[in-house]
Each structure stands twice: as C-alpha cells, then as structure tokens.
Amino acid sequence: MLQPSTPEIHHSRKVHAIFFSPARSTKKVVEAIASGIPGQVVSYDITQGIQKEISIAPEDVAVVGVPAYSGRVPELARQYLKQINGNGARAVITCVYGNNDYQYTLDELVQICSDGGFIPISSGAFVARHSIFQEVAKGRPDKKDLDKARQFGKQSVKHARLTTDGKPRIKGHHPNQAIGEVPVAARANSNCNFCGACARLCPVGAIDENNPKKTNKKACIACARCVEMCSYNARKFSGLLYYMARKRFEEQSQERKEVEVFIPL
Numbered sequence: 001m002l003q004p005s006t007p008e009i010h011h012s013r014k015v016h017a018i019f020f021s022p023a024r025s026t027k028k029v030v031e032a033i034a035s036g037i038p039g040q041v042v043s044y045d046i047t048q049g050i051q052k053e054i055s056i057a058p059e060d061v062a063v064v065g066v067p068a069y070s071g072r073v074p075e076l077a078r079q080y081l082k083q084i085n086g087n088g089a090r091a092v093i094t095c096v097y098g099n100n101d102y103q104y105t106l107d108e109l110v111q112i113c114s115d116g117g118f119i120p121i122s123s124g125a126f127v128a129r130h131s132i133f134q135e136v137a138k139g140r141p142d143k144k145d146l147d148k149a150r151q152f153g154k155q156s157v158k159h160a161r162l163t164t165d166g167k168p169r170i171k172g173h174h175p176n177q178a179i180g181e182v183p184v185a186a187r188a189n190s191n192c193n194f195c196g197a198c199a200r201l202c203p204v205g206a207i208d209e210n211n212p213k214k215t216n217k218k219a220c221i222a223c224a225r226c227v228e229m230c231s232y233n234a235r236k237f238s239g240l241l242y243y244m245a246r247k248r249f250e251e252q253s254q255e256r257k258e259v260e261v262f263i264p265l
Contacts, residue, residue, distance in 0.1 A: 015039040016054065016062040018084070020046050020077035022203060022223035023067070025128030025141060026096045030065035032146040033092055033124070036153030037061055046080045047225070048203050058088040061157060064113055065094040067131065067223075071103025074221065076203055078112060086118030092156045093123040098130025099137035099253045106262075122156035124149075124261035131224035132184065132237055133246045136253045148259045159263055184242050185220035186227050188213040191234035198226035198235060 017034040021027035027045065034041045039061065044054055056062060066077045073095075091113050095105040102125045110120050126145055130136035141149070185206070188198075192213055199207040204221055208214035226235045237246075 013039045014057070014060045015041045016056055016060060016089075017041055017043040018046060018054065018062055018081075019044070019065045020074060020080065021065070021067065022047050022225035023128075023131045023228045025131075026065045026067050026094075028146065029094060029096050029126045029128070029141055029149050030063050032141075032149035033065075033094060033153035033156075034063045036150035037063070037092075037157050046077070048201070050080055050083055054084050056085065056087050056089045060089045062086065062089055062091040062113075062118060063094065063153065064091055064109065064118070065096065066105070066109060067128075068095050068097035068102040068105040068125075069221070069223075071101060071105060073105055073108040073112065074223070076221065078108075081109075081112050082116060084116055086113060086116050089118060090121045090157075091118035092153060093120050094126060095124075096126050096128045096141075098133065099127050099140075099257050100130070100249070122152070122159075122261065122263040124152050124259060126259050127257050130249075130253070131228075132222055133249045133253075134224075134227075135246075136250055137256075145259060148261075152259070152261050152263075155261075156263055184222055184237055184239070184245075185215050185217045186222070186224065186235045186237050187215065187239075188235050191232045193232060193234070195232075198230055201225055201229050 015034045015037045017030045019026045019030040031043060066073050093106060093109050093113060095102050095109060106123045106125060110123060113120055126149060127137050127140050129138050129140055194212055196209055196212055199209040199212050203223060203225060204219050206216045206219035207226060
C-alpha cells in the first residue's frame with residue numbers, strides 16, 4: 001500500500017550528493033543522479049571521512065551512494081554514514097558494482113540511511129569498471145549509464161511515494177555474517193617516485209608515508225584508490241593468486257549488465 005505523493009521539490013531546496021568513492025566511479029553516478037533532481041546540488045566526498053559539516057533540512061533531498069564490496073556496504077562507509085543525521089529528508093539510495101552482483105549492498109544501505117533519519121524513496125544499482133579487475137566493465141559508467149542516472153533522479157522525486165514502512169522495494173536481504181578479509185592489495189612498481197600521493201589519499205592509511213612501496217596488507221581494503229589516483233601509473237594489483245582470480249572473474253562477468261532501479265509507483 002502506498003501513501004499519497006509528496007509535494008514536488010522546489011529549486012531553492014538543496015540536493016545533497018553524498019558518496020564514498022575511492023575509485024571515483026560512485027562519485028560520477030551519485031552526482032549524475034543528483035543533477036536530475038531540481039535544486040542546488042552540494043557534494044560531499046566522505047571517502048576519507050566527513051571533511052565538512054553535512055547539514056540537511058527536512059525539505060532537502062539526499063542522494064547517497066557507495067560501491068559494493070563483496071556484495072556489501074564498505075565498513076568504512078558505514079561508519080561515516082552513521083555520523084550523518086538525515087533529519088527526515090528524503091533519500092535516493094544507490095550502489096555501484098563491477099558487473100558481477102551487488103547482492104546485499106542496497107538493502108544494507110537503505111537500512112543504514114533509515115536508521116540515520118533519512119526516508120528512502122528509491123534505490124538503484126549501477127555498473128562501473130571493476131576496481132580490482134579493471135578490464136571488467138571498462139569504460140563504465142558510460143554515457144548511457146549516466147543518462148539513466150539523471151533520469152532515475154528525476155523520476156525518483158517525481159514519483160516520491162513511500163511504502164508503509166518507508167522503504168523502497170529492493171533486491172537482496174540484510175545478511176548477518178561479517179565481511180571477510182580482502183585477499184589482495186595493490187603494489188608499487190618501478191614507476192614509483194615516492195611522491196607520497198597514494199599514502200595521503202589512502203582511506204585507511206595502509207601505505208607508508210615515508211616509503212610508499214610498503215603497504216600494510218592487513219589494513220588494505222583493496223579499494224583501488226591508490227591505483228586510480230597515481231599520476232605515474234605506479235600501483236597495480238599483481239601476483240599469481242591475483243592473475244588466477246582475474247581470469248576466472250573475467251570469464252564470469254563478460255555479459256554487460258544494465259542499471260536496476262526500484263521506484264515505488
């Protein structure tokens with residue numbers, strides 16, 4: 001059963017684009033969705049923590065996005081999102097995944113945002129280049145994806161009707177098991193000139209600032225931020241186990257997957 005439609009968004013209201021985006025793909029999708037919603041867009045990159053105050057009014061709209069890590073919300077993103085008060089604002093929930101399966105990510109993110117005071121009105125899963133196996137979904141999100149993202153934002157607000165429990169229909173169910181450890185970490189190669197950018201930008205401080213060729217594999221979450229941000233192409237995932245896993249993953253993920261959106265109508 002659906003409640004009556006909420007009023008249209010006025011242009012004077014803010015649209016908060018909130019994203020945890022180590023490899024910058026989630027940022028692209030979230031900002032594209034936000035651009036489809038009438039209002040002043042304000043972006044918040046929480047990849048390295050909440051850098052500025054996020055003040056959300058009840059009449060505002062938020063677009064909240066994270067990448068799917070093994071089908072789950074990254075633990076670091078969860079910690080940061082719990083610090084944000086939704087204040088009764090409506091939220092468009094989204095995740096980005098590497099053309100395999102986002103599994104429980106949307107369900108978890110809807111729950112996190114609901115617990116934080118947001119009212120989820122829609123959810124969507126978008127495909128981006130896989131952060132570890134980077135030949136998978138290479139070039140995505142592409143123009144088609146981003147056009148769909150903008151349309152998704154527009155339709156989410158246009159049809160902002162809520163189910164009786166305040167949650168949009170989604171795929172997946174909230175799991176009870178903990179997230180497992182990541183078995184791979186990016187390594188520096190001979191291109192490294194010790195500029196230290198990777199160490200400064202690592203969300204978990206896994207790279208030694210004095211010697212960027214040293215990586216704490218236990219701390220690394222394989223987010224590929226260091227790979228994406230290095231101007232010298234000096235960091236890569238490698239090793240026998242990695243190459244074996246990559247071959248298998250690429251074989252399983254060849255078919256192009258499209259956007260999945262859930263908007264109560």
